[in-house]
């Protein structure tokens with residue numbers, strides 16, 4: 001697989017970065033740097049099938065303010 005990052009030789013990851021409210025995780029177990037700029041595919045955990053506990057936490061926080 002080649003992407004814009006491959007042609008420019010910027011160190012990057014082809015895994016999908018899942019961004020949570022207070023952390024991030026990558027589908028590539030060998031991923032060394034969980035930064036959105038290094039990833040071709042970045043999704044918010046809200047968009048992941050089945051959702052994520054983060055969503056409920058944010059809604060709870062908003063409701064509490």
Ligand SMILES: [Zn+2]
Pocket residue numbers: 001002003004005006007012014
């Ligand atoms: Zn690439």
Ligand SMILES: [Zn+2]
Pocket residue numbers: 019020021045046052053054055
């Ligand atoms: Zn989450």
Ligand SMILES: [Zn+2]
Pocket residue numbers: 013014015016017026027028031032033034039
């Ligand atoms: Zn990665």
